[in-house]
Amino acid sequence: MFEFNDIDALILSSLSYFDVLDFKEPLSVTDFAHELLVSPKYMDQQRTDLYTLKTLEFLQQFAFERYQSLMITDVFNDNKQSGLVMQKIEDDDHVYLCFRGSEMLDEEYQRCGWEDWEDNLDIFLSVTAQQLLALKRFQMEDYHGKRIYLLGHSKGGNLALSLSLLCSKQQLDQIEGVYAFNAPGINPDMLAAYKQRADDLDYLAKLHLIENENDVVSAFFMHLKEPEIIASCYDDRNLQQLCHAHQVYAYKLDQHGFVSAKQKSRMPKLMEAAINNVFMKQSKEKRAAFINDCLSYLRTN
Numbered sequence: 658m659f660e661f662n663d664i665d666a667l668i669l670s671s672l673s674y675f676d677v678l679d680f681k682e683p684l685s686v687t688d689f690a691h692e693l694l695v696s697p698k699y700m701d702q703q704r705t706d707l708y709t710l711k712t713l714e715f716l717q718q719f720a721f722e723r724y725q726s727l728m729i730t731d732v733f734n735d736n737k738q739s740g741l742v743m744q745k746i747e748d749d750d751h752v753y754l755c756f757r758g759s760e761m762l763d764e765e766y767q768r769c770g771w772e773d774w775e776d777n778l779d780i781f782l783s784v785t786a787q788q789l790l791a792l793k794r795f796q797m798e799d800y801h802g803k804r805i806y807l808l809g810h811s812k813g814g815n816l817a818l819s820l821s822l823l824c825s826k827q828q829l830d831q832i833e834g835v836y837a838f839n840a841p842g843i844n845p846d847m848l849a850a851y852k853q854r855a856d857d858l859d860y861l862a863k864l865h866l867i868e869n870e871n872d873v874v875s876a877f878f879m880h881l882k883e884p885e886i887i888a889s890c891y892d893d894r895n896l897q898q899l900c901h902a903h904q905v906y907a908y909k910l911d912q913h914g915f916v917s918a919k920q921k922s923r924m925p926k927l928m929e930a931a932i933n934n935v936f937m938k939q940s941k942e943k944r945a946a947f948i949n950d951c952l953s954y955l956r957t958n
Contacts (some may be wrong), residue, residue: 659723659724659726659727659748661751661753661806662914663836663865663867663914663915664910664914664915665723665724666806666808666836666838666865667810667836667838667867667905667908668716668719669686669744669746669753669755669808670755670758670808670809670810670813670814670836670838670905671712671715671716671810671905671906672686672689672690672693672716672744672755673742673743673744673755673756673757673758673808673809673810673813674709674712674757674758674760674810674905675693676734677689677729677732677744680729680732683728683729683730684728684729685724685725685726685727685728685729686721686724686725686727686728686729686746687721687722687723687724687725687727689729690716690721690724691721693713693716694713694716694717694721708900708901708904711901711904711906712904712905712906714906715905715906726748726749727746727747727748727753728746728747728748729744729745729746730745730746730747731744731745732744732745733745733794735790736760736772738772739772739776739786739787739790740760740772740773740775740776740787741756741757741787741790741791741794741816742756742757743755743756743757743791743794743816745798747803750803750804751803751804751805751806751833752800752803752804752805752806753805753806753808754795754805754806754807754808754817755808755809755813756791756807756808756809756812756813756814756816756817757809757812757813758773758809758810758811758812758813758814759773759774759777759811759812760773773787773812774955775952775955775956776812777812778948778951778952778955779948780815780841780844780877780878781844781936781937781944781948782844782846782941782944782945782948783844783846783847784819784823784844784847787812787816788815788816788819788820788823791816791819791820792820792823792824795820795824795828796824796825796828800831802831803831804831804832804833805831805832805833806832806833806834806835806836807820807821807832807834807835807836808835808836809836809837809838809840810838810839810840810905811838811839811840811841811874811903812840812841813840814836814837814838814839814840814841815837815840815841815842817835817836817837817840818835818837818840818842818843818864818881819843819847821835821860821863821864822843822847822851822854822855823851829854829860832863833863834863834864834865835863835864835865836865836867837864837865837866837867838867838868838905838908839867839868839869839872839874839875839903840866840874840875841874841875841877841878842875842877842878842879842880842881843855843878843879843881844878844879845878845879845937846941848879848881855881861881861882864881864882865885866880866881866882866883866884866885867884867885867887867908867915868884868885868886868887868921869886869887869889869902869903869907869908870886870887870888870889870918870920870921870922870925871889871891871892871893871898871899871902871907871921871922871924871925872889872899872902872903872907872921872925873899873902873903873924873925873928874903875925876921876925876926876928876929876932876933877928877929877932877933878932878933878937879933885915885917886917886918886919886920886921887908887909887915887916887917887918888908888909888916888917888918889902889907889908889909889918889922890902890906890907890908890909891907893922893923893924893925899924
């Protein structure tokens with residue numbers, strides 16, 4: 658019997674960054690990973706930036722035969738419009754909804770290349786278009802009584818968290834767990850609107866917030882609960898190291914799983930103070946003016 662764990666959640670979240678090409682019928686995670694990691698023809702159609710290549714190198718270490726019973730049964734790829742990408746993976750008893758995080762500037766696969774980043778900026782102000790679209794897709798599905806896991810890294814983790822807040826009580830009862838890796842927290846306005854659920858101990862028990870000790874992105878906004886802090890493979894001394902520390906491959910692992918760290922390092926703490934104690938304390942009008950200036954700049958190409 659397949660026993661799902663934290664590392665499985667990280668692996669499935671990592672795989673969500675890669676397109677399932679010509680998807681027409683259910684495909685096992687094992688076969689998808691084999692195609693991705695072994696087939697040169699398949700890799701030719703994926704992105705080849707440094708972070709993608711290092712993610713592939715990270716995935717090479719795992720035995721994907723473990724996932725033969727997990728089937729990719731649906732792929733929603735709205736990259737050319739909203740930027741939302743999610744994979745639906747199932748076994749006999751569970752559904753795993755895997756949300757892709759933000760991608761690099763991508764003029765080939767997206768309308769202007771900035772869809773994810775426009776949506777990221779909207780998180781500072783309200784519920785975003787991707788969060789609402791993820792909720793709509795979630796409400797449309799029939800999961801046939803199966804238990805549900807919501808998974809994602811970075812923006813994907815934020816989508817998983819926000820969906821768990823926005824969904825109905827009946828849908829929440831179907832959710833077994835929510836895994837968010839290096840994910841931004843929840844906008845204070847949204848947190849206030851859903852305070853009753855955010856304070857519910859049964860709800861909080863479903864959440865698994867897992868953060869790299871040197872990750873700055875997860876310092877944005879409010880944590881729903883205290884995260885598990887993991888030792889980093891990268892330092893925090895310059896921007897390049899901080900960018901690597903945010904990625905799925907930057908968690909330190911040993912034969913038992915994640916290697917714990919005592920606390921977040923200096924740069925995430927500085928970012929948390931700047932965002933949560935300074936920027937988010939401004940009036941909504943001031944925040945909106947700044948965000949709209951940023952959005953205008955992105956839309957000029």
